[in-house]
Amino acid sequence: MFEGHDPYLVALSLMIAILGGYTGFGLAARIRGTPGVSARALLAGAAVFLAVGIWTMHFVGVLAAPIPLDAVYLVLPTIISFLICALVVGISLFFVSIGEPTLLRVASSAVLLGLGIASMHYVGIHGLAGQFAIEHDAAMVLLSVLIAIIAAYGGLRAFLARQDGIRLIASSIAFGIAVSGMHYTAMYGMHFVPLSAETHHHAEGGLAASPQILSIVVSVLCFVIAAGFLLSLVPDPRRQAPAPAAASDDAVAPAAPEQPQPVPLTSPRLMPAPLGGIGQPPRPSPAPRLPIEGANGTHFIDAADVRSVSADAHYTRVHDGTRERMCPWSISEAEAQLDPGLFVRVHRSHIVAIPHVSFVRKEGDGAIIELDGPSPHRVPVSRAKIAEVKARLGLARRNAQPGQTGLGRQGRQD
Secondary structure (H helix, E strand, O other), X not given: OOOOOOHHHHHHHHHHHHHHHHHHHHHHOOHHHOOHHHHHHHHHHHHHHHHHHHHHHHHHHHHHOOOOOOOEEEHHHHHHHHHHHHHHHHXXXXXXXXXXXXXXXXXXXXXHHHHHHXXXXXXXXXXXXXXXXXXXXXXXXXXXXXXXHHHHHHHHHHHXXXXXXXXXXXXXXXXHHHHHHHHHHHHHOEEEEEOOHHHHXXXXXXXXXXXXXXXXXXXXXXXXXXXXXXXXXXXXXXXXXXXXXXXXXXXXHHHHHHOOOOHHHHOOOOOOOOOOOOOOOOXXXXXXXXXXXXXXXXXXXXXXXXXXXXXXXXXXXXXXXXXXXXXOOOHHHHHHHXXXXXXXXXXXXXXXXHHHXXXXXXXXXXXXXXXXXXXXXXXXXXXXXXXXXXXXXXXXXXXXXXXXXXXOOOOOOO
16 A cells, blocks of 8 residues: 555554644543633634644645646645635534534534545545546445545543543544555545646646645645644643642641641632531622533533532532533632532542442542442542542541441441
């Protein structure tokens, strides 16, 4: 399949696809947790970087191929191929981000995106002009379209997944390999057929660019992708802001009344007392409901239905026993707003509703709590919070004998 190709340009095309996927998915992963205009900006940025990555990978792959020496690139088909790619990527990401990501919605978006990627490829290929015609093997065309749809489905699933560093890297590598595989499969089924001089003269027309000019354009786009990739690695201070406060709360929880001074250092405003705080100033009445961000606005969920609240950068994810949904509060704000008689912060990133605890067990230095509901889920408990959790679950007496932890049996609080 790679016979006659420049191996360095082939490797470069694969790297471009991976970097474009990483940058695009990194932006797209933040969309569902960012409301308003910022979400639209992230959606546009994700679509642009993915489209530029796919399109640039395609043309680096074309430059790596053994094309005829007299070949030139028609400008109009080349521009149209990029517009097709940007349009279908943007539509697909928007379609799966505005509502519930059902299998039908994701599959239909993947088909649209896959057909768009394939269309971009073949429109761009037929932008080549010279003393030749281009023919394609039907079987390779179908196979390349199938690979494009599979790559699109995997990319959209990566977009919908909650990303961390390792998962994002794995998704980007898989996406880059799949998009490159689609391109080189299509190139394997492509053949140049020489034309007579008369036919070539009749076929000429339109604004054209040499491979050297296209190389300059592609080099600039490669720089844009690399710059976007490097910028995506720069930590976002807003995403890290809650971490020091949460970490210090977890680390010094037993001595919280004796260390009130660090509070102003982590926030310009006075933070209310944490859940279960003792010796703190009087706190306002607990919030009866939590705000939840939806596709068509902000909804509210009763606090009694909440099983757990988990930190997600400067937002949180609220689990109601069925699924997780995005809440605009930070983990510290949620801790300040929730009823300390019902909720307890068991980890710097997790708050749980004590009445919904159905199972607890020791695990490593900490513990694991399971919360009830149609879809039970588990939450980690940090070592510093084990004693408090045991007391809230009525398990403190079971730790009277040396060597026993009191964890591992079901516990509930009336």
